Amino acid sequence: MAGTIRSMRARSVTYREHPGYKWIVLSNTTIGVLMATIDASIALISMPEIFNGIKLNPLAPGNTSYFLWVLMGYMVVTAVMVVNFGRLGDIYGRARMYNLGFAIFTLFSVALSVTFLHGVDGALWLIVMRIFQGVGGALIFANSGAILTDAFPANQRGMALGINNIVGITGTFLGLILGGILAPISWRLVFLVSVPVGLAGTVWAYLVLHDLGQRVSARIDWLGNVAFGAGLISVLVGITYGIQPYGGQTMGWANPGVDAAIGGGLAMLVVFAIIELKVAEPMVNVRLFKIRAFTAGNMASLLSALGRGGLMFILVIWLQGIWLPRHGFSYSATPLWAGIYLLPLTVGFLVAGPISGVLSDRFGARPFATTGMLVAALSFLGLERLPVNFSYPYFGLLLLINGLAMGMFASPNRAGIMNSIPARERGVGSGMASTFMNSAMVLSIGVFFSLMVYGLQSHLRSALYTGLSAQHVPAAVARSISGLPPISTLFASFLGYNPIAKILGPRLLSALPAANARFLTGREFFPDLISPAFGHGLTEAFTFAAVACVAAAWASWLRGGRYTAESLEADEALQAARHAHPQVAFEEGLGG
Numbered sequence: 127m128a129g130t131i132r133s134m135r136a137r138s139v140t141y142r143e144h145p146g147y148k149w150i151v152l153s154n155t156t157i158g159v160l161m162a163t164i165d166a167s168i169a170l171i172s173m174p175e176i177f178n179g180i181k182l183n184p185l186a187p188g189n190t191s192y193f194l195w196v197l198m199g200y201m202v203v204t205a206v207m208v209v210n211f212g213r214l215g216d217i218y219g220r221a222r223m224y225n226l227g228f229a230i231f232t233l234f235s236v237a238l239s240v241t242f243l244h245g246v247d248g249a250l251w252l253i254v255m256r257i258f259q260g261v262g263g264a265l266i267f268a269n270s271g272a273i274l275t276d277a278f279p280a281n282q283r284g285m286a287l288g289i290n291n292i293v294g295i296t297g298t299f300l301g302l303i304l305g306g307i308l309a310p311i312s313w314r315l316v317f318l319v320s321v322p323v324g325l326a327g328t329v330w331a332y333l334v335l336h337d338l339g340q341r342v343s344a345r346i347d348w349l350g351n352v353a354f355g356a357g358l359i360s361v362l363v364g365i366t367y368g369i370q371p372y373g374g375q376t377m378g379w380a381n382p383g384v385d386a387a388i389g390g391g392l393a394m395l396v397v398f399a400i401i402e403l404k405v406a407e408p409m410v411n412v413r414l415f416k417i418r419a420f421t422a423g424n425m426a427s428l429l430s431a432l433g434r435g436g437l438m439f440i441l442v443i444w445l446q447g448i449w450l451p452r453h454g455f456s457y458s459a460t461p462l463w464a465g466i467y468l469l470p471l472t473v474g475f476l477v478a479g480p481i482s483g484v485l486s487d488r489f490g491a492r493p494f495a496t497t498g499m500l501v502a503a504l505s506f507l508g509l510e511r512l513p514v515n516f517s518y519p520y521f522g523l524l525l526l527i528n529g530l531a532m533g534m535f536a537s538p539n540r541a542g543i544m545n546s547i548p549a550r551e552r553g554v555g556s557g558m559a560s561t562f563m564n565s566a567m568v569l570s571i572g573v574f575f576s577l578m579v580y581g582l583q584s585h586l587r588s589a590l591y592t593g594l595s596a597q598h599v600p601a602a603v604a605r606s607i608s609g610l611p612p613i614s615t616l617f618a619s620f621l622g623y624n625p626i627a628k629i630l631g632p633r634l635l636s637a638l639p640a641a642n643a644r645f646l647t648g649r650e651f652f653p654d655l656i657s658p659a660f661g662h663g664l665t666e667a668f669t670f671a672a673v674a675c676v677a678a679a680w681a682s683w684l685r686g687g688r689y690t691a692e693s694l695e696a697d698e699a700l701q702a703a704r705h706a707h708p709q710v711a712f713e714e715g716l717g718g
Contacts, residue, residue, distance in 0.1 A: 148286070151277040154331050155270040156290050158228055161320050161327070162263040163297030164304060165235070166200055167438070169256070171305035171461045172316045173197065174623060179313040180241070180248030190370055192249040198568065199253050202362045203260030204267060205564035210351055211268035212557020213409050217346070220269040220276070220553050221335040227265025228331055232324030234259035238317035267564070271556035275544045276338040281487050283545060288483020288537025292475050295536060298438065299465070299472040306462025347409035353398035354409065358565065360391030365572040369579075371611040377579055410554055419546035420555070422685035423491070423539050424562045426678045430499060430535055431566035433506070433674030436574025440667055441468060441525075443578075444514075447625065448657055451649040452515055457624040470522045474529020475536075483537035491542030492685055498535030499679035502528055503672040510668035514657040535682070542685060577670060578663035582612040585659035593655050597642040603634065625652050 169176065173193065177184045184193035215223040238255045241248055271287060278286045308315040364387030372378035379385075402408040415421045445467055446460035455463055482494045505528040512521060540559065547555035591608035595601060607629055627635065627647045635643045645651055 148277040148282075150334055151273055152286050152289065154327060154335060155224070155274055156293050157323065157327050158224070158266045158331070159270050159290055159294040160297045160300075161323050162204075162231065162266045163294045164301040165231075165259065165263070165317075165320055166204075167298040167301030168305040168308075168316050168319070169200070170197060170438075171302045171442075171465060172309035172313060174461070175309035175313040176252070176316065177249075180252070181244045182246065182249055189249075191367075192246070192253065194366055194370065195253045196249065196256060198366055198571070199256045200260040200263065201564060201568050202359070202366070203257050204264045205362060205561055205568055206355055206358045207261060207264035208268040208560040208564065209354065209410060209554060209557040211265045212272065212553040212555070212560075214346075215269040215272060215553035215557075216550065219337045220272045221331070221337050223265050223553075224269040224273060225328065225331045225335065227262045227269070228324060228328040229262070230265065231259055231262030232321055232328055234262060235317050235320045235324060239314040239321075264560075267560045268557040269553060271540065271544055271559065272552040273335065273337075275547075275552050275556070276549070280545055284483040284486035284491070284538055284541035285480060286483070287541045287544060288479045288486075291536050291540045292479025292483075292533055295479075295532070296472050296475050299468055299475075302438075302442070302465030302468065303462065306465050309461075345407050347402075347405055347407060350398060350401050350405065350409035353394055353401055357391045357394030357398055358561075360387045360394060362391075362565065362568050364388035364391060365569055369572050369575045377576060377611075379576070410558065411551055414547065414551060414555060414558070417546050419491075419542055419685045422681050423495075423543035423546070424559055425681040426495060426499070426535075426539055426685075427543070427559060428562040428566045429674050429678035429681060430502075430532070430539075431563045432570045432573070433502070433671040433678065434532060435567035435570025436572075436667070437528075437570075437671060438468075439571060440574055440578065440664070444660070444664070448514055448653040448660060449516070452653045454649070456649070467518070467522075468525065470526040471529040474526045474531070475533040478530040478533030479537045482534045483541060486538035486541055491538035492683060494538040495535045495542065495682040495685075496679045498531045498533070498538075499675045499682060501531035502535065503675035503679070505531060506668045506672040506675065510665055510672070514661045514664070515653075535678070539682065573670060574667050577666040578660075579612045580663070580666070582656075582659045582663050585662060586612055586656065589655055589659060593651065594646075597646050597651075598638055599630070599634070599646075603630075 173184065173196070176196070177193070182192065183189060211223055211227075234255050238252060238259065241251045241255075243251050270290060274286050274290055275283055304319060305316055308319060364384045367381065367387070368378045368384045370378045372381040372384075399412055402410050402412045442464050445464040446457070450460045450463055450467075451457060478498075482498070486494050505524050508524045508527070509521075512524070543559050544552065544556065587608045591604050594604035594607060599607075610629070624647055630646070635647065638646070
C-alpha cells in the first residue's frame with residue numbers, strides 16, 4: 127500500500143507542468159474553503175438542537191457564555207492563527223500545511239459528533255473541539271490563497287481567487303440551510319456532514335498538491351508569535367464578553383475585565399509590530415504595508431467585513447423573530463426558512479464574484495472593488511428604509527443587490543492583495559488578509575449586537591411589561607421579565623425558540639387562562655411586541671454598515687492602478703541588468 131501511494135505521488139509531480147494542474151488546485155482548495163466556511167455557520171442555525179442534544183439550556187443564567195463560545199470560538203481561532211500558519215507555509219511548504227489543515231479539520235469534526243457528555247461538560251467538550259477544528263480551518267484559510275496564487279499566472283488570478291473567495295463566502299449562507307435540514311434529524315449530523323468531504327479532500331490533496339512557490343529558509347519567530355497571538359486573542363475575547371450582560375447592565379462594555387482585555391490586547395499588538403521591525407527573521411514582514419495595493423486592499427477588506435459580518439445575524443433574527451412567524455411559520459421551522467429566504471444574497475455572490483474576478487484580471491481591482499462597496503452601501507440604506515414587516519420581493523431584491531455588490535468587491539480585492547505580494551511572502555500575506563477579514567467579522571458581530579441591544583433597551587422594557595400585564599401575567603413577574611437583558615430576547619428568537627414560551631416557562635403558562643397563554647405564545651404577540659423597538663436597532667445597524675462600506679470604497683480607491691509584484695520584480699531586475707551591463711541599455715535605445 128505504501129509503495130502504491132509513493133508511486134502515485136511520484137506520477138502526480140508531473141501534474142505541476144500540466145496545464146490542468148492549476149484547475150486541480152482550484153478544485154481542491156475551493157472544496158476545502160467551502161467546507162471550512164460551511165462549518166462556521168452551520169452551528170449557528172443548529173444551536174437549539176445541539177444544546178437540546180447535550181441537555182443544556184443556553185438561555186439559562188450563566189449559560190450564555192457557553193452558547194457564545196460554541197458559536198464564536200471557531201471564528202476567534204481562525205482569526206488568530208491564520209497569519210502564523212501562513213508563515214509556517216512559507217517556511218515548510220504551503221501544500222503541506224494545507225494538507226495538515228484538511229486532516230485536523232476532519233479529525234475534530236468526528237470528535238464533535240461523538241461526545242456523549244451532557245450539561246456543562248458537554249458544552250465544554252464542544253467548545254474545545256470547535257477550537258481545535260478552527261485550527262484546521264485556519265491552516266486551510268491561510269494557505270489556500272497562496273497555493274492558488276502560485277499555481278495561476280497573474281492574468282488569471284482574479285478569476286481563480288474570485289471563485290475560491292466567493293464560494294467560501296457563499297458557504298456561510300449554505301451552512302444555514304444545511305443546518306436547518308440536518309439538525310432536526312440529528313444534531314450530530316451537523317458535524318458529521320463534513321467528514322466524507324474532509325477524508326476525500328485530505329487524500330486528494332496529499333496525492334496531488336505540491337508546492338510551486340518559493341520556500342523561505344528562516345527560523346520561527348517565537349516572540350512575535352506569542353505577542354501577536356496574545357494580543358489578538360485578548361481583543362477578540364474582550365469583544366465576545368462585551369456583548370454579554372454584566373452586573374445590572376444590558377451589555378458588558380463597562381466591565382473592567384473587558385476594557386482591560388481590549389486595551390491590553392491592542393497594546394500587545396503594538397509591541398508585536400515593534401518586535402517585527404527589530405528581529406532578523408520576523409513572523410510578519412510589516413514592511414509589506416509599504417506596498418500601497420497591499421495596505422489599501424487589506425483596509426478595504428477589514429471595513430467590508432465590518433459592514434457585512436454582523437449582517438447575517440441581524441437578518442436571521444429579523445426573519446426568525448418577526449417576519450416568518452407573522453407569515454405563518456412556526457418558530458421551530460424558522461431556522462431552515464431563514465436560510466432559504468436569504469438565498470438571493472448567495473445568488474448575488476455566486477454571479478458577481480467570478481465575473482468581476484475575470485474582469486479585474488484585465489482592468490485591475492480598483493474600479494470593481496470600489497464600485498461594489500458603494501453599491502453595497504446603497505443596498506444597506508435601502509434595507510434601512512424597509513418596514514419591519516416588509517414585502518418580500520423588495521427585501522429579496524435588496525439582498526440580491528447586496529450580494530452582487532459584495533461579490534463585485536471580494537474577488538478583485540483579494541486578487542489585488544495577492545498580486546501585490548512578493549512570491550516568497552505569499553503564505554504570510556494570505557494569512558494576513560484572512561486575519562483582517564476574520565477579525566473584522568468577530569468585531570462586526572460585537573458592533574451589530576451592541577447597536578441592536580442599545581436600540582432595543584429603551585423601547586422594549588415598557589412594551590414587554592405592558593403586553594404581559596394585559597394578558598394577566600402577574601405584575602411582579604411581568605416586571606421581572608421586562609427587566610431581563612434584551613440580548614436574551616434576541617438569542618431566544620435567534621435560536622428558533624418560541625421566545626415568550628421560553629421566557630415564561632411551562633409552569634407560569636399553565637397558571638394563566640388558556641386563551642391568554644395561547645395568545646402569548648402565538649405567532650403574533652412577540653413579533654408585534656418587538657417590532658417597534660427592533661426597527662430602531664435596525665436603523666442604527668444598517669447605518670453603521672453603510673458607513674463602513676463607504677469607508678471601504680475610499681480605501682479601495684487608494685490602492686492605485688493595476689499592480690503586480692511580478693511586474694515590480696521584473697522592472698527591478700531590468701534596472702539591475704542596466705547598471706551591471708550598460709550595453710543592455712544601449713541596445714534597448716537602438717531598438718526603440
